[in-house]
Amino acid sequence: MTSPATGRDTGPxxxxxxxxxxxxxxxxxxxxxxxxxxxxxxxxxxFAVITISFLLVSIMPGDPALAILGSTASEREVAKxxxxxxxxxxxxxxxxxxxxxxxxxxxxxxxFTGQPIRDEIVKYLPASIELVVMALAVAxxxxxxxxxxxxxxxxxxxxxxxxxxIAGLEAIPGFLAGLLLxxxxxxxxxxxxxxxxxxxxxxxxxxxxxxxxxxxxxxAGDWNGLRSAxxxxxxxxxxxxxxxxxxxxxxxxxxxxxxxxxxxxxYARACGLSEWRVVxxxxxxxxxxxxxxxxxxxxxxxxxxxxxxTIFSWQGLGxxxxxxxxxxxxxxxxGFVIVTGLFTMLVYLVLDLVVAALDPRxxxx
Amino acid sequence: MAxxxxxxxxxxxxxxxxxxxxxxxxxxLASWFLPLPYDPIRPDAAATLQPPSARHWFGTDxxxxxxxxxxxxxxxxDLPIAFGGALAAALIGVFLGLLSTTxxxxxxxxMRSLDAFQAFPLLVLAIxxxxxxxxxxxxxxxxxxxxxxxxxxxxxxxxGLAIREARFIEAAEVIGAKPLRxxxxxxxxxxxxxxxxxxxIATANALMVVAALSFLGIGVSPPDPSWGAMIQxxxxxMTGGQWWVSLFPGLAIFVxxxxxxxxxxxxxxxxxxxxR
Numbered sequence: 001m002t003s004p005a006t007g008r009d010t011g012p013x014x015x016x017x018x019x020x021x022x023x024x025x026x027x028x029x030x031x032x033x034x035x036x037x038x039x040x041x042x043x044x045x046x047f048a049v050i051t052i053s054f055l056l057v058s059i060m061p062g063d064p065a066l067a068i069l070g071s072t073a074s075e076r077e078v079a080k081x082x083x084x085x086x087x088x089x090x091x092x093x094x095x096x097x098x099x100x101x102x103x104x105x106x107x108x109x110x111x112f113t114g115q116p117i118r119d120e121i122v123k124y125l126p127a128s129i130e131l132v133v134m135a136l137a138v139a140x141x142x143x144x145x146x147x148x149x150x151x152x153x154x155x156x157x158x159x160x161x162x163x164x165x166i167a168g169l170e171a172i173p174g175f176l177a178g179l180l181l182x183x184x185x186x187x188x189x190x191x192x193x194x195x196x197x198x199x200x201x202x203x204x205x206x207x208x209x210x211x212x213x214x215x216x217x218x219x220a221g222d223w224n225g226l227r228s229a230x231x232x233x234x235x236x237x238x239x240x241x242x243x244x245x246x247x248x249x250x251x252x253x254x255x256x257x258x259x260x261x262x263x264x265x266x267y268a269r270a271c272g273l274s275e276w277r278v279v280x281x282x283x284x285x286x287x288x289x290x291x292x293x294x295x296x297x298x299x300x301x302x303x304x305x306x307x308x309x310t311i312f313s314w315q316g317l318g319x320x321x322x323x324x325x326x327x328x329x330x331x332x333x334x335g336f337v338i339v340t341g342l343f344t345m346l347v348y349l350v351l352d353l354v355v356a357a358l359d360p361r362x363x364x365x
Numbered sequence: 366m367a368x369x370x371x372x373x374x375x376x377x378x379x380x381x382x383x384x385x386x387x388x389x390x391x392x393x394l395a396s397w398f399l400p401l402p403y404d405p406i407r408p409d410a411a412a413t414l415q416p417p418s419a420r421h422w423f424g425t426d427x428x429x430x431x432x433x434x435x436x437x438x439x440x441x442x443d444l445p446i447a448f449g450g451a452l453a454a455a456l457i458g459v460f461l462g463l464l465s466t467t468x469x470x471x472x473x474x475x476m477r478s479l480d481a482f483q484a485f486p487l488l489v490l491a492i493x494x495x496x497x498x499x500x501x502x503x504x505x506x507x508x509x510x511x512x513x514x515x516x517x518x519x520x521x522x523x524x525g526l527a528i529r530e531a532r533f534i535e536a537a538e539v540i541g542a543k544p545l546r547x548x549x550x551x552x553x554x555x556x557x558x559x560x561x562x563x564x565x566i567a568t569a570n571a572l573m574v575v576a577a578l579s580f581l582g583i584g585v586s587p588p589d590p591s592w593g594a595m596i597q598x599x600x601x602x603m604t605g606g607q608w609w610v611s612l613f614p615g616l617a618i619f620v621x622x623x624x625x626x627x628x629x630x631x632x633x634x635x636x637x638x639x640x641r
Contacts (some may be wrong), residue, residue: 169623176615304486
């Protein structure tokens with residue numbers, strides 16, 4: 001890492017800062033090439049996701065129509081569902097029609113509500129995104145803080161405390177954590193509202209402009225509603241965050257701990273930087289792994305938070321998908337699989353680009 | 366006396382391993398042989414939602430099941446499923462992982478398809494597969510394989526690729542050992558340590574998967590006790606303050622997962638020491 005000669009008379013602290021800070025990003029040809037390669041991968045990934053969702057129907061043993069309707073269904077009903085599923089046609093024929101429909105944004109209609117699946121996804125996805133964003137914000141804040149403390153004081157009391165806390169948190173299933181939080185924060189201490197959804201019964205839903213409830217409440221200027229919604233977000237957000245905190249804490253602890261022993265940090269200390277700034281530089285090295293974890297969790301949680309959403313009646317994509325799965329609502333399950341799969345892939349794409357933009361080794365490699 | 370101390374010292378050094386393993390074995394033995402105070406699958410309709418007492422140590426649920434008896438009995442179901450699933454995932458994941466260390470188009474394709482596969486929220490995909498295939502118990506094992514096998518694969522690949530560069534692999538290839546022999550006889554023993562550690566972690570994860578599935582009523586047939594289903598049975602009671610219905614089976618999961626992680630950590634430390 002060579003810093004350009006500035007001609008200025010720089011003190012040792014400035015030199016250290018220059019040596020430690022990543023060079024200003026400049027977008028070369030290699031970067032653009034990488035972006036193009038990544039974007040070219042998207043149609044392929046889309047194809048894979050559609051194929052998996054298509055194959056889900058064919059793993060059902062026996063006649064899916066019978067499994068859906070139950071053995072008491074009349075022959076006409078069975079024939080109707082078979083027709084809707086396209087089971088009266090050959091596999092390849094069905095596959096081509098299915099891919100064509102999905103690419104045009106037609107996911108079919110729900111067997112139970114009769115609504116187009118696309119409308120349902122548009123309705124439920126924003127709630128899940130809001131939940132996950134809030135949970136990740138809380139989890140990263142707490143996790144990075146305690147992880148940094150553990151990494152900085154590695155082997156000493158703060159480190160041991162954090163490690164015990166992490167081991168404990170990791171051993172609690174998310175749904176149990178949710179129930180315990182309900183017991184303590186709602187039943188015992190009355191700090192949280194009951195787990196009955198995103199707004200109270202007297203609250204009025206705002207006009208759906210963005211379909212993100214919190215954003216819509218702000219747009220409508222309904223501050224009481226916003227307060228109520230945030231209050232009701234407390235328990236589910238905390239529950240999800242508790243599951244993600246160990247991951248953030250562990251990765252931060254490892255990277256910061258290793259960074260503290262590195263040459264750069266020795267140099268920074270030798271230059272007389274304050275301990276506070278030294279920690280900041282150590283944390284800077286944890287940037288890429290933390291970003292990676294955030295993206296992985298973001299992708300996995302939208303849809304993966306299904307059980308937590310169900311416990312708190314959050315009415316998000318996960319809860320909707322879970323309901324569809326239990327009810328064997330095939331078009332809805334397929335839509336759910338496609339959306340969650342695609343969502344994760346898009347998140348990974350953005351992650352790769354951000355990491356490449358931040359890390360010169362990848363950008364020029 | 367001296368020999369007793371000599372025996373005790375290594376045990377003390379591997380406290381986590383011994384304590385963790387003891388808890389697991391004790392729980393399994395209890396579920397198989399301990400005479401339970403109440404029949405775990407016959408509710409007592411006259412004693413519903415009793416708080417913990419001398420008669421019902423862990424209380425009873427809303428149907429009148431004795432929570433203590435069921436918590437112990439459930440270990441005999443949940444633990445073997447979790448371990449069996451983790452073991453199956455290990456077999457498949459390790460085999461594919463070893464194969465993926467060979468050079469060629471096949472292994473690149475394998476890794477790419479794994480990337481695409483892992484893009485899904487795997488737990489939800491597993492739930493979908495178990496439900497769609499008719500909600501059978503064997504499918505829970507299959508669900509665990511789907512979730513855990515990729516982790517074994519990646520781990521073995523990462524470790525294996527590093528070891529492949531070693532001289533003794535080259536030597537084996539030079540004297541004409543077949544590729545499969547190189548993988549199984551020369552590579553596999555060198556990654557067996559990390560596999561053992563991962564197996565312990567995977568069993569803990571698998572138990573969480575089993576619990577999540579049975580919490581949703583998937584893969585269980587109702588009167589049979591299962592920790593996840595028991596937590597579900599007490600979920601509604603939490604808002605009413607009857608904490609014991611969900612808490613005790615939850616504690617059982619907690620204790621088992623902590624024990625398994627302690628075993629994994631201890632194995633990790635022992636391996637590090639033997640290597641360096």
